[in-house]
Each structure stands twice: as structure tokens, then as C-alpha cells.
Amino acid sequence: MGKTLGSIIFIGAGMLSQTAMAAWPDDKPIELVVGFAPGGGTDVMARNLARFMEKRLGESARIVVVNKPGSSGEISNNYIQNAKPDGYTLGMINVPGYVFLPMYRKTIYQPDQIRPIARIVDDPAMLVGNRDAGKPITLKDFIAQAKNTSFSIGHSGDGTTGHLGMLELGRDAGFKFTSIPYKGNGEAKASLIGKHVDYVMMTTGEALELGQPGTPLVGVALWGAKRAANGVPTLAEQGYDLQISSERGIAGPLALPDDIAKRVQDAVEATMKDPGFLEAGKADAPVLAFMPGAQWSQRLKELEKRMKTLVDLMAASK
Template structure:
């Protein structure tokens, strides 16, 4: 009986080693994205995919799978339940990864999703339609105070950086913001251009060169600590006397239990991509927000961010 058991354990170990030795050549790696096509998270995944393949080497293939809805939770549920074999990873985004457990009991175990590497640190912005009468944050605050809840602000979902920006504005002004969640940035922008909402909160890297050249949209403020490349002409909220600083951080994560050698190889390929001259030249918007952190360092940083979002949620949502 012991001999049989030994043979079974040995066979299982050999099968596992064989599967890991074949990774990632024997089938595609799926990257789950929790937001609709066209948003910052989706664009990052698709921009990085060919370069991740290049730096993983061999026959590596990356397939982006959109699972939009519930501020990313649908994708997070799928990611948390996937096999930890390197063939299913995801792009996760904060604040949503951190705020979902704050606002409700999630349908996934938070510790079942393990960061692999941060790629982007991407401040939010307040954006209006090109023909809007709002020309500054002072105009926005004036209208907000004159007609509480009368100003509609769109974002790409509850608990996202856009929603946190709306709550921060609410906290800073004392006036209730009418927050309208959408499934993704592209839908939010469509609503803004259709004048169904007054303002949208979006990430800096989502504001493309086409947006800059267009007269259809204008940026009132960027919510970073300092002005970022590509929008150097736009003042920060702090420069306009509003202490609001909200950013979206995006990067890769995997199901808990990913073999260390696979995790290391993924992390190395991600870091190499963030430094790849061809990627940086082609993915201009994404390149403006590159801020690489290893999985371990990002996990530590998330712990500090979680407290900030908990405080913001509790204070601002009660006003």
C-alpha cells in the first residue's frame, strides 16, 4: 500500500513538474480585465500583451478577456477561483480592489488574489464637455454648492478612482455629489458628450492625444501631487485650493498559490516590458504613467492605501 502511495505521489509530482516546465508554451495565458473595452485597464492589457509575450519568450501567447461589471468584481471572482498554474492572471486596479471589501462583502476571498507587479500609477482628472460653462474647479464648486446633487458626475463604477474622486470632492466642499456609475470609461465619455452628465472623472492615461487635439472635452483639474506629462497645462486640484489627490494603480495579479518560479518569470517579463523602448514609444499614454513596483512592494503599498480609502468612504459617504 505504501509503495502504491509513493508511486502515486511521485507520478503527481512529475506531472506537475512537466506542466510547469512547459509553461507558458503549451496554451495561451488569459488576462482577465474587469472593465469594458476602451478603458484604461483594457488599453493597458492590450498594449502590454505583445511585449509580455516577447519577454516571456518561447511560444508564449497572451489573450485579453474582458469581464466587465460590478467595478471589477466579476473579474476578481473569476481570477480568485482560477487554477494557480500561470495560465490565468488578471490586471487589477486600485482603488476598486481595495474598496469592494470596504463597501460590501465581496464574492471572492481578498487574500486569494496576489499582486505580481504594479505597472501604472495614474492620477484621476475632472473632465467636462468642450462646450461646458464650467471653466475651473472654482466654477464647479460654485455650481455644486448652489445646487447640491444637481451636478451629475460620471465614473467607471462604484469604488473606482473616479468614485473616490467624487467622494473626495464631496468631502472637500461639503456638498453632495450626484455620482453616476458606468461600466467603463468609454461609456462615461459617451454620456458626457451627450450631455447626460456634467462632469466625468477619468484617469490621466485615458486622456488620449486625440482628446487633447479635440475641442469636445476639457480638463478642469488633475488629481495628482504634481502635473503629469501630457497635461502639463492643467493645474492640479491642490493648485486650485482643493486638497484632493486620487490615483488609480494598475498592475498584474494571480490566484493565490502561483508557483514561485512562474511568479518570478511573470514579474520579470512585466518589469522588462515597462522598460522596453518599443513599448514605451508605441504606448505613449500608458508610458506617461509607468511606475513599476514588485508584487511584494505593491502589496505593502496597498496596505497603506486601504486605510485612506476606508476613511474617505466613511466620512464622505455620510454627508
């Protein structure tokens, strides 16, 4: 009798688990965690993506963006890693910082414990100045003065795209700079406009003001393979063969079930083709670059090889 009752209880629990899984994602909101403060490129993209993804996941699906800024995305990455793998906690990961941080210091997360689901953006870094601040606005003049003056350079955090890009340029061009990390590029941009920092490293999608009447912001150099729509000259055009880009996408806990990961991946891909999403997210439209989770995971493993060469450079800057 006890054995039969135990079997009934076991079967009932299994049925309950299947029922709960079948309800995803209709029975409660999905958290989409962002590791930077509101107003930056990752945050704006995530909020735009969330409202268009919802309808691809079901009529009752709801996605809530949650900001957990700090430590160059480490806090958010740790939250994703340790979340219950039920599909209700997803997050944005920002490459190369996501890969690089655990290489040069002990972190509370490890990339091999997080599952990349879909890449969304491949956005080159850019050095931006304030035309009204009296600082050089051409790369040639910037480098010449930087060899005698330690300019303050704002970025999204130690080991993030902009910081690494400036470290490489400083190494190759022979100058040092004062690193100013922010919780997000929204804060960094405000400091640049307010003349509290000399320059800011940001991505093309975070500096749509460039070229518009009335803005004091001016692009000095782009870490891309070719010029973006804003016309900022690339480093290669100006004598430095350097490129670095901010890749952003969605990830989840490592044990996230395959069927949920596939539904999220498909929803991202469909959203990125939605005319409404493209119109609402004009900042990201030029740099959208969808990549399935498995392919992106392989690319990140290859990126690790390049990032290892920057560990000593990062340590020397401290």
C-alpha cells in the same frame, strides 16, 4: 506488490505534475482578465502590455485579454481569486477600488486571497468636462454651481478612483453630485462627448485628447501632486489638498507558485523598458511606475488605513 505499484503510480503522477509546470507558459494561452469594458484605460494598457510580454515569457507564449466587466471590478477580482493557480489565469487589479470595495460592502473576493505580482501604472484622477455643453470648465465655477446644482458625474464604478476622488472633493468643498457609474471609462467618455452626462472622472492616460485641436474635452482639475503633460491645474493649486491615483497592475491567485510569479514580474519589468512598448502605449508612458509584487503588497496594506476613513463618506452618499 500493491505497495510497490502504488509507489510507482505516485512517482509517475509527481513527474507528470513537474512536466506540466515545466511547460508553462508554452502549452496553452494565458488569460489576462480585465474588470472593465473594452476601450477604457485598463483595457487598452492590458492589450498593449500583453503583446510585448509574450516574447519575454517564451517563443510559444500567448496572452489573451478577457474582459469581465461589472461591479467596479469585483467580477474580475473574484475570477482571479478562484482561478487555478497554474499561471494560466492572471488579471489586472485596479487600486484603490480593489482595496476599498470589501471595506464598505460584502464582496465575493478578498484582497488577502489574491497575489499582487507587479504594479505598472500610477495615474492621477482628473475631472473632465465638455467645452460644448455649456457647463463650467474651471474648478472655481464648477464648485460654485455644484452647490446649487447636482451635476451628473460619470466614473468607472462605485468605489473606484474617480468616484472616491469626487466624494472627497464634495465633502471638502461642500457640494453633492449625481453619481453615474459605467462599466468602463470608454463608455463614460462617449456619454460626455454626447452630452448625456455633465462631467467624467477619468485618469490622465484616458484623456489624451485634451489640448488637441477639435476635441470638446477640457480638463477642470487634476488629483495629482503636480501637473501632467496636459497642463490641467492640480487641486492643490486651486485650494484643495487632495490627491488620488489609479494604480493598475497584474495579480494572480494567492497560491500562484513563486517561480511563476517571479517570471511574470520580470517580464513586466522588462516590457516596461521596451522602446516598442513605450511607443505603442504613449497614453501610459508618462504614468508608468513599476513596483515589484512584494513592495506593492506592502503599499496596499498601508493604503487600507486611508481607505477606512472613506467608508462612512461612501455610505452617506447612498
